[in-house]
Amino acid sequence: MLIGAIEAGGTKFVCAVGDENGRIIEKTSFPTTSPEDTLVMAKKFFSSFKIEALGVGTFGPVNLDRKSTTYGTILNTPKIKWRYYPLLERLKTDYEIPVYLGTDVNAACLGEYHFGAGEQVDSCLYMTVGTGIGAGFVIDGEVFQGKNHPEMGHILIKPHPNDSFIGSCPSHGSCLEGLASGTAMEKRYGVKAHLLENIDHVWEIEAYYLAQALMNYYVILSPEKMIVGGGVMKQAKLYTMVQKQFMELLNGYLEVEHVDELIVAPKLEDEQGVKGAIALAIKDLV
Amino acid sequence: MLIGAIEAGGTKFVCAVGDENGRIIEKTSFPTTSPEDTLVMAKKFFSSFKIEALGVGTFGPVNLDRKSTTYGTILNTPKIKWRYYPLLERLKTDYEIPVYLGTDVNAACLGEYHFGAGEQVDSCLYMTVGTGIGAGFVIDGEVFQGKNHPEMGHILIKPHPNDSFIGSCPSHGSCLEGLASGTAMEKRYGVKAHLLENIDHVWEIEAYYLAQALMNYYVILSPEKMIVGGGVMKQAKLYTMVQKQFMELLNGYLEVEHVDELIVAPKLEDEQGVKGAIALAIKDLV
């Protein structure tokens, strides 16, 4: 069975065709321009395959409130042409097959749950630390959401005593994303994050924020695994630093036997987005 | 149909018999002493009724991990005699009817969802601000939990610029509970919280912490309603103060049409605990 997958990113679209085991058969990508042009490109790619369902992980915010009459519409994004664009409706018209829409980070979470680092557990959280910070949560094979999808990157946390940066989030200043995203690091230090590789205190501070975020997610959601990915995590030393600070912050309040099994790296590499989109679609099919 | 309900609190046990509509028919309470003595008292009360199921909202922490062999056992509580007590097992032996166990705060949340302030919505959060701070979340009629029940009172948040208190949580110092519970207020100011009634900045700081907590819960769980109760909320002015600070912190990032409908007081008064326990039991019955 062939399944279509779209990773609808803010800067590029990745389209792929795969099967229900998450194997990718064909893949392409192109820049995200106007909705019209971008979606025509996608349609052209898929037209050579007989796909039976389509999974889409999109940038946000997007209306995923099932009680809303505008379910599946992009919300107030800085990308003007996409603002209030009825993405799901358009895809349903274009393809006439079942279409499953989720956020990019929720799709990534579901992808890791089915095909990656979350394969052995009943619940997992996935956090990406990149240009922004986002996180999703999957439990018993379902993407978790309340009224709408989470915006977990915007939680408020404690500033580090040696950090006087006011934060880079346009809405909240020093929320998690405003303190710890790649963008925040660039604004705080004036250079790109990877150029700070050898400055220890930079990563101490970064690990402190990420550990706090994971602690908050942990006491609220109680996931079996927390998978942390995104460009900033290419600093692989961050994993042990975050694990250590997480245990210090938690301070024995909850039992964690093996923190290196609780806080882990993703297993899906470049294909996480499209595999996640496939995972969105197979949920109802298998 | 008669349903038994136990609100198993750290200082007192409340036992009640009610029906599937949450109507209480008979109620009693007595101090929480040893497990043996307390549970014999409970059994005696229920022996005059033909109850068909029993719901129990207990103090915690308690093992509610369904994959665990000690599911239903009290965990590492300061109440020595109850530590590692197999509560659920004992209740099942005592009553030989279906027994439903949840935490006190999750039960309260489910009670408000079925019979109180959450009656009209699909998902609601309930936070209690008392001796400690706890919160639970119900979605589509189910108590939410990951691997184990949440411990949402222990999230980390930003200190208020005018607050130098180090916090009262034995594990985390200045977590939410360590900064904003009744216990924290007493330790910070040296007097009981209600005696601070007329000191404005006390409540500004308190509202700032509670608003942060609600913001974090809101962006992670996206509840339709957030119900805030507990002894400290008897300062009714806190509701508008928390609503206002919540909107300032959120700063338009997510649309909230009516904050006074989003953040509300509980509707169940003294009987919240036992009505919540009934709600735990009816879930599978109706």
Ligand SMILES: Nc1ncnc2c1ncn2[C@@H]1O[C@H](COP(=O)(O)OP(=O)(O)O)[C@@H](O)[C@H]1O
């Ligand atoms: N080796 C690295 N070390 C630290 N930060 C990095 C590294 N590579 C990329 N980044 C940062 O990660 C961010 C991009 O994250 P990425 O996950 O690739 O993109 P996006 O979040 O836009 O999908 C940028 O802020 C960049 O500075």
Ligand SMILES: Nc1ncnc2c1ncn2[C@@H]1O[C@H](COP(=O)(O)OP(=O)(O)O)[C@@H](O)[C@H]1O
């Ligand atoms: N009128 C009031 N104003 C402010 N705080 C109060 C008031 N009444 C009780 N409290 C505080 O609430 C806490 C008790 O909360 P409560 O919910 O009644 O108990 P518990 O959390 O133990 O179940 C105490 O710390 C007490 O100081």
Ligand SMILES: [Zn+2]
């Ligand atoms: Zn923010």
Ligand SMILES: [Zn+2]
């Ligand atoms: Zn704490």
